[in-house]
Amino acid sequence: MSNSREKCLVLGGGGFIGSHLSDELISNGYDVVVFDKLNFSKKNIVHIKNNLSVLEGDFNNDVDIVKSLKGVDYVFHLVSSTLPASSNKNPIYDVETNLISSLMLLNESINNKVKKIIFISSGGTVYGFPKKIPIKEDHPRQPICSYGIIKKAIEDYLYMYNRLHGLDYTVFRISNPYGERQNPLSIQGAIPVFLRKIAKDEQVEIWGDGSITRDYIYIKDVVKVLVSALKISSENKIFNLGSGVGRSLNELIEVMKKVTGKDIKPKYEEARGLDVPVNVLDISLIKSVQKWEPTTDIETGITITYKYICENY
Numbered sequence: 001m002s003n004s005r006e007k008c009l010v011l012g013g014g015g016f017i018g019s020h021l022s023d024e025l026i027s028n029g030y031d032v033v034v035f036d037k038l039n040f041s042k043k044n045i046v047h048i049k050n051n052l053s054v055l056e057g058d059f060n061n062d063v064d065i066v067k068s069l070k071g072v073d074y075v076f077h078l079v080s081s082t083l084p085a086s087s088n089k090n091p092i093y094d095v096e097t098n099l100i101s102s103l104m105l106l107n108e109s110i111n112n113k114v115k116k117i118i119f120i121s122s123g124g125t126v127y128g129f130p131k132k133i134p135i136k137e138d139h140p141r142q143p144i145c146s147y148g149i150i151k152k153a154i155e156d157y158l159y160m161y162n163r164l165h166g167l168d169y170t171v172f173r174i175s176n177p178y179g180e181r182q183n184p185l186s187i188q189g190a191i192p193v194f195l196r197k198i199a200k201d202e203q204v205e206i207w208g209d210g211s212i213t214r215d216y217i218y219i220k221d222v223v224k225v226l227v228s229a230l231k232i233s234s235e236n237k238i239f240n241l242g243s244g245v246g247r248s249l250n251e252l253i254e255v256m257k258k259v260t261g262k263d264i265k266p267k268y269e270e271a272r273g274l275d276v277p278v279n280v281l282d283i284s285l286i287k288s289v290q291k292w293e294p295t296t297d298i299e300t301g302i303t304i305t306y307k308y309i310c311e312n313y
């Protein structure tokens, strides 16, 4: 538990990662303010509605950001208006809604003497095609989608603001988080999308031959380190955050067969151009500096997620 009631602002707190993060912050004794869109669905935070404050507004509106920062010690920036797959359709929109608004946030954070900004970047997109697996933090960043370019630019501005204005920050490049409350109707997140189809006995579709490999990490393991990192100061500001283990889509299907007891026969479709073939993060830095490691194995995580999807969709 933290000694005093420090206040954390969770921008995008009504979403998948933000709601789990709010759970973890509350159980560690922090005051939590969830900031999300006007009239956002409260279903992800309904179980903690009496333990936090909610602020509705627009991340793209300076006035709303200024209001949200009042008395805040730590800011978690989890808002994104785009997904990797959709971002290339309109990079100008991506810049306007994600990059410019993030710069507004940094300026206002200085004015409000915020102690630290925690930014959720993307381990799956900032590196682009990996030259070496597993990928270390110092691997060149050459994103192949606008979403990754914006994440990279925000990381760089955090570095600049830290040098110019002393604004402290930590960046977590998260791999592929999964778990309860991740939207199985989205175009992102193979695990929930597959599990919903399996639950409904629908055909699972895989783009490519199923060899695409990713680093999947259970969400509650993710948020544990996001919160504990608040109290660890380090020269290192940027951390990969994943399981460090690569699994192909075909391997995921094998785990899902075991967990659900169903005979799953995926349909293989033409590969998408935006998927790099392999992405697995090297997590040795976060393990040594943050004294953390993931504890939920993939079978357990998929079992919990499947139960959630069966009950909610």
Ligand SMILES: NC(=O)c1ccc[n+]([C@@H]2O[C@H](COP(=O)([O-])OP(=O)(O)OC[C@H]3O[C@@H](n4cnc5c(N)ncnc54)[C@H](O)[C@@H]3O)[C@@H](O)[C@H]2O)c1
Binding pocket: 011, 012, 013, 014, 015, 016, 017, 018, 035, 036, 037, 038, 040, 057, 058, 059, 060, 077, 078, 079, 080, 081, 120, 121, 122, 123, 124, 174, 175, 176, 177, 188, 189
């Ligand atoms: N889920 C993943 O696989 C993954 C992986 C790596 C990084 N990330 C990053 O983590 C962050 C959170 O992702 P998530 O999966 O929880 O997404 P999510 O869509 O579940 O949550 C994002 C939240 O931000 C809110 N939001 C969007 N635009 C807003 C605006 N203009 N004003 C106020 N609120 C707004 C949404 O309503 C939503 O509740 C994002 O920055 C994302 O890029 C996600």
